[in-house]
Amino acid sequence: MSKSAAPDVIVCGGGVIGSAIAYYLAEQGIGAHLIESHAIARAASGFAAGIISAPLVAEPRTPYERLQKLSFELHGHLAAELPAKSGIDYGYALCPMLNLAESDADERMLRSASKHLPTTGVPVRWVPAEEVPEVCPWIDRPVRGGLLNEKSAELDPRSFTEALLAAAKRNGATTRAGRVTGVQTRDGAVTGVSVGTETLTAQKVVFAMGPWTRSVSEWLDVPVPVSPLKGQILRMRLSGGHHRVGFMDPEGNYLIPKRSGLVFAGTTEEEVGFDDSTTAEARSQIQRFAERHVSRAEGADVVEHTACLRPMSRDEMPIIGPVPGIEGAYLATGHGRSGILLATGTGKSMAELIAGGRSQCLDLAPFDPSRFVS
Secondary structure, eight states, X not given: OOSSSSOOEEEEOOSHHHHHHHHHHHHTTOOEEEEESSOTTOSHHHHSOOEEEOOSSSSOOSHHHHHHHHHHHHHHHHHHHHHHHHSOOOOOEEOOEEEEOOSHHHHHHHHHHHXXXXXXXXXXXXXXXXXXXXXXXXXXXXXXXEXXXXXXXXXXXXXXXXXXXXXXXXXXXXXXXXXXXXXXXXXXXXXXXXXXXEEEEOSEEEEOOGGGGGXXXXXXXXXXXXXXXXXXXXXXXXXXXXXXOEEEOTTSOEEEEOTTSOEEEEOOOBOOTTOOOOOHHHHHHHHHHHHHHOGGGTTOEEEEEEEEEEEEETTSSOEEEEOTTOBTEEEEEXXXXXXXXXXXXXXXXXXHHHHHSSOSSSOOGGGOGGGGOO
C-alpha cells in the first residue's frame, strides 16, 4: 500500500479528519490506505459551513484553545501550498466575523475580551451598535454591538477535504471504497480490519469515521462515547450585493458569505440519532435568525437546504490518541461543530504520534481516549 519503507497505516473514514491524517502521514513519508464506505466528504465534511477562526482569547489557556490555535495557523500554511500540491483550489479566503452581543452579559464579556486581545496579534475590536451597519452591511436591524475578529477565514469544506486527499495520494497514499465492519487483533495489538468479507492487514489503524466511530466500542470492547449531532444549513441568495464580513450570535447561529456569491445561514443542534433528513422546522428556525438581523433575508431564495451529522463526544472534547489496551489502534473523532477547523491540528498531531510515538506540535494527553475508561 505504501511507497515508503515505513509501516502502512489504514485510515478508516474519508472525511476531513481522516483525509488530514492521510495528508500529514504522507508528508512524513508514511503511506496511508484510506477506506471510505461511500464517497469522500459525503457526510459533515461535505456540508459544513467552512468557518475557520482563531480563538478569541488573549493566550490559549485550555487544551481546546491550544488545538484551535494550532489548527488555525496550519490552515494558513496550507492555504499557501495545498492548492499547488493537490491541483484543487478550495477557496480559502479571509472572512472577518462579527460576534454579536444580544444581552448585557454578552456585551460585558465581548467588551472585556476586546481589551486584552490586541496584544496577541489577533486584530479584534469592539464595534458599537451605531457602527455595526458600516462594518457588517448585512445587518440593518438593531443589535447591541459586537466583537469584530479580522483574523477569520472561510473555505469550501468538500473541496478542502478532496485537496488533502489528492495531495496525499500524490505522495503515496491510496484509497478504496468499502465499509469497515470489524477489527482484527492478536496478543493485544491490531492486525487489520474487515471490509465486507475481506480482511486488510496493517500494523496501525486509525478510526476517523465521525459519529460512526462509536462502532469501535463493540469491535474492541473500549468506550468510544461519541454520538451524532445533526446540523442543518440554508444556502441562500440575497439581493443587494455581496459583503465580505459574516456574523455569529451568542448561540452559534451564523450568516457567512461564500466566494460563490451564496450566503450560508445556520445552524441547528439536534440530537436525533442518525437521521440526516432536512426539516421544515429547522428551515423556519434558521430563516427567523437571519431575518432578525437582515431585512433582505425575508423572502430570500433558498438554493439548497442540507443536513449532516457531526461527531460529538460525551464531554464535548475531541477524542484523539491511541485506543486503550490495543497497540497500533488510534481514534480521531468527537470534533463536534469544528471538524473543518480542527482537522489540521488533529491530522498533524496524529501523524506525529503514529510516526514517532508522540506528538511534537500538541500535547494530546487531554484528548486521550483513555479518559473514558473507568
